[in-house]
Amino acid sequence: MLQKDVLPMKAEKADKRLSAKPVITGSEAVIRSLIAEGVDTIFGYPGGAIMPIYDALYDFQDQVHHILVRHEQGATHAAQGYARSSGKVGVAFATSGPGATNLVTGLADAYMDSTPMVCITGQVAASLLGTDAFQETDVIGITMPITKWNIQVTRQEDIPGAIAKAFYIARSGRPGPVLVDITKNAQVGECEYEYVPCTHIRSYQPVPELRLDAVKEAAALINSAKKPYLLVGHGVLLSGAEKELIALAEKAQIPMASTLLGLSAVPVDHPLYVGLLGMHGNYAPNILTGECDTVIAVGMRFDDRVTGDVSTYVANAKVIHIEIDAAEINKIIKADVALHADAKTALQALLKEVQPAKHDEWLAEFRAADKKEYDKVQHNELYPETGELKMAEVVRLISEKTKGEAVLVTDVGQHQMIASRYYRFKNPNTNITSGGMGTMGFSLPAAMGAKMGTPEKEVVAVIGDGCFQMTLQELGTIYQSKIGVKIVILNNNFLGMVRQWQQLFFDKRYSSTEMVNPDFVQIAKGFFIPGKKVTAREDISAAIDEMLATDGAYLLEVVVEKEDNVFPMIPAGTPVTTIRLE
Amino acid sequence: MQKEYTVTVYTEDRIGITNRITIIFTRRGINITSLTTAETEISGVYKFIITVMSTREKLDKVVGQIERLIEIHRAFVHEEDEVVYQELALYKISTKSLESGDIERLIRDHHARILTITADYFVIEKTGHQQELTDFIKKLEPYGLIEYSKSGRVAIVKWSRRFHEHLKELQASSEA
Ligand SMILES: Cc1ncc(C[n+]2csc(CCOP(=O)(O)OP(=O)(O)O)c2C)c(N)n1
Numbered sequence: 001m002l003q004k005d006v007l008p009m010k011a012e013k014a015d016k017r018l019s020a021k022p023v024i025t026g027s028e029a030v031i032r033s034l035i036a037e038g039v040d041t042i043f044g045y046p047g048g049a050i051m052p053i054y055d056a057l058y059d060f061q062d063q064v065h066h067i068l069v070r071h072e073q074g075a076t077h078a079a080q081g082y083a084r085s086s087g088k089v090g091v092a093f094a095t096s097g098p099g100a101t102n103l104v105t106g107l108a109d110a111y112m113d114s115t116p117m118v119c120i121t122g123q124v125a126a127s128l129l130g131t132d133a134f135q136e137t138d139v140i141g142i143t144m145p146i147t148k149w150n151i152q153v154t155r156q157e158d159i160p161g162a163i164a165k166a167f168y169i170a171r172s173g174r175p176g177p178v179l180v181d182i183t184k185n186a187q188v189g190e191c192e193y194e195y196v197p198c199t200h201i202r203s204y205q206p207v208p209e210l211r212l213d214a215v216k217e218a219a220a221l222i223n224s225a226k227k228p229y230l231l232v233g234h235g236v237l238l239s240g241a242e243k244e245l246i247a248l249a250e251k252a253q254i255p256m257a258s259t260l261l262g263l264s265a266v267p268v269d270h271p272l273y274v275g276l277l278g279m280h281g282n283y284a285p286n287i288l289t290g291e292c293d294t295v296i297a298v299g300m301r302f303d304d305r306v307t308g309d310v311s312t313y314v315a316n317a318k319v320i321h322i323e324i325d326a327a328e329i330n331k332i333i334k335a336d337v338a339l340h341a342d343a344k345t346a347l348q349a350l351l352k353e354v355q356p357a358k359h360d361e362w363l364a365e366f367r368a369a370d371k372k373e374y375d376k377v378q379h380n381e382l383y384p385e386t387g388e389l390k391m392a393e394v395v396r397l398i399s400e401k402t403k404g405e406a407v408l409v410t411d412v413g414q415h416q417m418i419a420s421r422y423y424r425f426k427n428p429n430t431n432i433t434s435g436g437m438g439t440m441g442f443s444l445p446a447a448m449g450a451k452m453g454t455p456e457k458e459v460v461a462v463i464g465d466g467c468f469q470m471t472l473q474e475l476g477t478i479y480q481s482k483i484g485v486k487i488v489i490l491n492n493n494f495l496g497m498v499r500q501w502q503q504l505f506f507d508k509r510y511s512s513t514e515m516v517n518p519d520f521v522q523i524a525k526g527f528f529i530p531g532k533k534v535t536a537r538e539d540i541s542a543a544i545d546e547m548l549a550t551d552g553a554y555l556l557e558v559v560v561e562k563e564d565n566v567f568p569m570i571p572a573g574t575p576v577t578t579i580r581l582e
Numbered sequence: 583m584q585k586e587y588t589v590t591v592y593t594e595d596r597i598g599i600t601n602r603i604t605i606i607f608t609r610r611g612i613n614i615t616s617l618t619t620a621e622t623e624i625s626g627v628y629k630f631i632i633t634v635m636s637t638r639e640k641l642d643k644v645v646g647q648i649e650r651l652i653e654i655h656r657a658f659v660h661e662e663d664e665v666v667y668q669e670l671a672l673y674k675i676s677t678k679s680l681e682s683g684d685i686e687r688l689i690r691d692h693h694a695r696i697l698t699i700t701a702d703y704f705v706i707e708k709t710g711h712q713q714e715l716t717d718f719i720k721k722l723e724p725y726g727l728i729e730y731s732k733s734g735r736v737a738i739v740k741w742s743r744r745f746h747e748h749l750k751e752l753q754a755s756s757e758a
Contacts, residue, residue, distance in 0.1 A: 140598060145605050149652045152597075169652055202752050203594050203655045327646035 021192040026156030027056035029193050030120065030182065033163040035063055036195040039091050041082060041452050043067045043075040045102075047095025049135060050122025052187035054093075067452065067481050070473035072099050074445035076106020076177075077471070080115045081449030084432045085407050085457070087240075089170050090117040090449065096124055097135030100181070101142065105439055107177045108146040112436025113261060114238060116175035118166045125185040126154040139181050148176030156189040160196070168198035173206030174325040175238060208324065210341035210349055218296070218320045218337045219353030225294035227362045228254045229317070231277065234261035234435070235299015235324060235343045242428050244347035245298060246270065252357040255366055257285035259300045261435040264425040268404065274366045278306045279570045280417035283377075283579055284369035286570065289314050290577040291365065298322045299343040302332035303436065304573075312575040322346045376581045377567050382422065388561040389537055391418040391490045397544050398460060398488065399423045406458040406486075407432060407450045411443035411467035413497040415490040417566045419462040430457075441470025447485045448478055458486065458548065465491040465517050475527035478553050486547050487529075487555040489520055492562050500565045524555035531555035584635050586615070588660040588667065588737050589645065591630040592622070592749065594653040603630060603654075606647045612636045616669075616734030624749045627655065631667075631737050655749070660739060667737035671715040671730065672697070673706040679725035680704065692718055703728055 024032070030053050034042070042064055046054045057066055069075045072094045079090025090110075094103050100121040110117045124133040140152050149169045153162045159182065166178040222228050236245050242265050249256050249266075255274045256266050260281075266273045275282030277289075289295070295317045300306070307313040310332055321328075321335035322343055329338045339346040381392035395418055398406070404426035410416040410433040425431055432450055434442040447461035468489050478485060495513040502510050524531040531554060534543045540558065547554045568579045593599050600619065607614055618631045634641070641659040648657040677699065679685050689696065694708035708718055715732055739745075 141601070144598065144602055145609070201652060202755070204652045325650065327643070327650045329646075331643055331646065 021194050023190055024193045025052065025056065025188060025190050026159050026182065026186045027052040027188065028059075029156065029159045029191065030163065030187070031056045031060050031064065032193060033160045033195055034091065035060065036197070037163070037167045038088070039064060041065045041067065042091045042093055043069050043078040043082070043449065044093025045069055045072050045075060045095070045099060046093070047099045047122065047135070049096035049124055049184055050093060050099070050120075050187075052184065053120070053122065053182070066093075067448075067477060069445065070476045071471065072102030073105050073441065074448075074471055074474045074477065076103050076110065076117065076119065077439075077442050077445035078449030078452070078474075079117045079119075080106065080110050080113075081409060081432055081446030082453035083115050083117055083449075084446075085429055085450035085459075086453030087429065088116075088453065089167055090115070092117065092119045093121075094119065095122045095135070096139070097137045100137055100139040103179070104142060104146065105437075107143055107179065109434050109437040109439045109442065110177035111146045111148065113434065114175050114234060115177065116170040117177040118163070118170050119177065119179045121179065121181045122187065123152065123181045123183045126183045127185070129154070129183065139179065143179050146177075147179050150179040150181070152181040152183070153186055154183045156186045157191040159186060160193065161198075164196060164198040165201065168201070169204070173204075174235075207342055208326065208340045210339065210345050212349065214337055214339050215346070215349045215353055218339060219350055221294050221318050221320060221337060222252060222254075222296065222350070223355045223357070225318075226359070227292045228252065228294040228296065228359065229288070229292035230254050230256040231295060231297040231300055232256050232258045232262040232265050233298055233300020234259065235322070236262060236265040237428055238299065239324070239343040241298070241344035241347050242266065244344055244351060246272075248347055248351050248354060251351065252354050253359045253363065254296070255359075255363055257281075259303070259306055259435075260420055260433065261431075262300060263420060263431040264428055267426050268424040269426075272363070275370070276421055278303075279308070279572070280421065280566050280568065282370070282421065283373035283568050283581060284366045286568070286576045286579045287369055288365060290316065290575075292317045294318050294320065296320045296322065297333075298347065299324070301328045304332075307332065308570050308572075308574055308576040308578075312577070373568065373581065381418075389535070389540060389558060390564060391415055391492075391560050392422050393537075394488070394490060394540060394558050394560065395419045395422040395462065397541055398462070401544050401548055402458055402460065406430065406460045407447075407454060409433070409443045409447035409450055409459060409461040411461075411463045412438045412440045413464040413467060413495070414492070414500065414564070414566050415462055415464045415496070417497075418490075440467045443467065444471050444487065445474045445477075447487070448474060448483050451483050451485045459484075460486045460488060462488050462490060464496060465489055465493065465515055465520075466495045468520070472523065475524060475529055479527045479529055482552060484552045487524075487553070488547075489555065489557045490560050491517060491520070491557055492560050492564065493517060494562060496564070497566070499563070503563070503565070504569075505571070520557045521555065529553045529555055531557065533557040533559065535559040584637055586633060586635055586662065587638070587641055588662075588665050588735060589630075589632040589634060589641060589657065590660065590737065590739060591632065591648055591657040592655040592745070593628045593630065594655070595621070595626050595628055596653045599628070599653055600630070602651050603632075603648055606644055607632075607634065610640060610644060612640065612644065618734035618736055622749065623746070624753050627749055627753075631735050633735050655752070656745065658739070660737070664741070665737040665739050667711070667735050668709045669712055669715060669733050669735055670707065670709045671718070671732040673708070673719070673722055673727060674703050674729040675706065675722060676726035676728060677702055677704055682725075685725050688721055692721070694718070
């Protein structure tokens with residue numbers, strides 16, 4: 001104790017010393033390191049093992065904003081939403097034991113969807129590690145398969161280095177979540193502080209070098225293609241390659257289709273954009289994967305929801321795969337030419353080598369198939385005149401009224417697929433959804449994070465009644481932190497997507513999918529959030545106007561058709577070319 | 583087709599790295615039949631030598647996923663004829679059996695050697711391929727085998743020169 005009095009504790013005091021390096025606690029080093037990385041927002045939940053870090057945070061409130069979530073899962077999804085909308089690294093805090101285990105779903109989700117995130121957990125003192133101490137959990141062991149990297153820090157002097165590495169790894173190459181577990185002794189111990197950003201790890205090469213011979217080979221394939229086809233994945237957004245992608249498509253007149261996470265990379269109204277790939281994607285882009293002769297897959301990983309039965313997927317095409325992660329190349333679909341590189345670099349190089357071309361007949365094939373889908377499915381969905389409200393018409397109205405410029409955050413289920421199909425995205429990074437994991441409960445906290453990351457944008461969460469009830473406690477966070485998100489619950493009183501499968505593949509045996517729901521508007525009211533429930537078609541437009549005109553958060557519950565189905569649909573594991581329109 | 587492969591992995595010295603590597607095999611349902619690890623000629627760099635029964639196709643993907651780990655330098659799959667390999671076995675035999683002369687001959691004929699002798703038992707060491715080592719057990723059995731212990735595989739890759747140089751460069755660059 002006496003010693004502390006002679007050692008300057010606070011940074012201001014220490015800064016004044018002649019010595020360049022202040023002596024501070026590990027906890028203060030955590031906060032200062034985060035600030036050095038440009039962190040201005042942290043989502044978290046305190047507890048015993050992380051209290052020193054929260055205590056240090058108290059002194060830096062003017063520089064970092066801590067958002068107290070209501071569940072640690074909410075902190076991770078909020079950090080994801082923040083990262084996906086702003087392009088920065090999302091940060092979440094949790095205590096040891098139950099706090100840390102509550103991060104697992106969000107970490108796994110961020111890992112699957114390549115979202116840069118740094119989670120910091122408190123841990124019991126190093127002397128207690130491995131003894132089943134109170135609230136001790138082997139969070140390093142648990143999160144090993146679902147983090148890009150994780151580390152346990154047991155000495156305060158290692159904190160700045162670990163955080164520097166964490167940020168470098170989280171954001172570089174193929175981004176991903178990183179977890180830093182810090183023992184309590186390291187949080188309270190003191191050390192000299194110096195922050196050196198990490199720029200290199202000798203066993204890690206985040207940005208591969210593009211091979212020009214491969215670019216030439218790929219260009220030759222594209223130049224000789226009759227039916228070239230661009231598949232747009234999340235990697236396009238992650239590398240900021242939207243312009244290059246569109247330039248390439250325009251130069252050689254190549255149709256572009258998007259994966260679920262690639263949505264918003266290309267404006268929906270772009271003349272060469274042909275729609276959404278995958279199980280509930282559009283008809284034309286799926287069926288024509290069977291026709292194309294050259295596929296240029298950019299920053300996408302051939303998820304089984306996109307490919308269906310892989311043995312027949314793009315079977316008649318040469319495949320060019322642009323991918324930053326070597327492990328994804330040839331993992332699912334064999335590439336004829338692999339461009340192991342950052343998407344932006346690869347597309348820039350390709351653009352130089354690709355010749356201008358026209359593919360009018362090929363594009364016309366898409367339009368013909370589009371018409372079929374429009375007549376059979378879309379028209380009735382978007383503009384019904386009788387019957388109960390449909391999810392699609394609600395999404396259409398939201399899309400029109402926000403001019404496609406909102407950040408659309410969707411949860412998981414029918415509403416997700418409908419929103420992804422019908423929202424007319426205009427700008428990059430405005431589609432935030434749980435793609436690889438399909439985590440119910442994702443969207444409310446993710447929307448919260450997205451609003452914090454891009455406060456200048458309208459953020460609309462479209463949520464199913466089931467999903468909402470998985471993380472609805474975050475309404476408390478939204479209220480406390482005055483986060484102006486618009487929440488639209490599409491309530492069909494069912495776990496709709498599961499019910500759809502039961503209808504189609506389980507003989508309508510609706511086993512545990514019907515939901516008896518609470519009064520959602522009343523719940524919002526309990527959290528001091530205004531709201532409205534709409535059941536009639538004539539009220540929906542005004543209600544959306546009211547929601548968008550409201551300053552701050554708003555909850556709109558829309559009662560929609562109970563047993564509506566999402567079509568087109570590709571039954572799991574079947575060839576995508578067998579896509580069903582009804 | 584399933585057959586035995588050797589996988590080598592060069593890693594940084596890092597707590598938990600074994601776990602990180604092995605869960606990648608586990609996820610794909612591949613059983614590791616032996617695993618040996620030790621520091622390489624470059625300080626701070628470790629080499630894992632893993633034998634598995636699997637297919638080339640699966641293992642190429644596993645190796646890709648292993649290389650994705652931050653602390654991994656490189657990982658390789660090797661066919662049987664691409665590596666020179668040995669395993670080491672120790673056999674503990676009752677000392678009584680030494681009284682009969684022919685066990686000495688057995689040891690000599692099989693290029694084994696005696697490591698230690700006590701009043702109760704003595705320990706024989708033999709290196710070779712797995713099959714030779716287990717065959718030797720059968721021969722020793724009549725003399726009173728008390729305990730048997732075998733290492734995992736140690737392997738030298740026939741074409742590894744470039745990688746050694748790569749590691750040396752890495753070390754030089756990180757020291758600079
Ligand atoms: C955490 C979690 N549990 C279960 C599932 C399986 N699941 C996928 S969609 C779905 C139904 C979602 O229902 P709801 O939120 O009402 O949306 P709807 O499909 O009706 O639009 C379920 C249960 C999941 N994806 N995530």
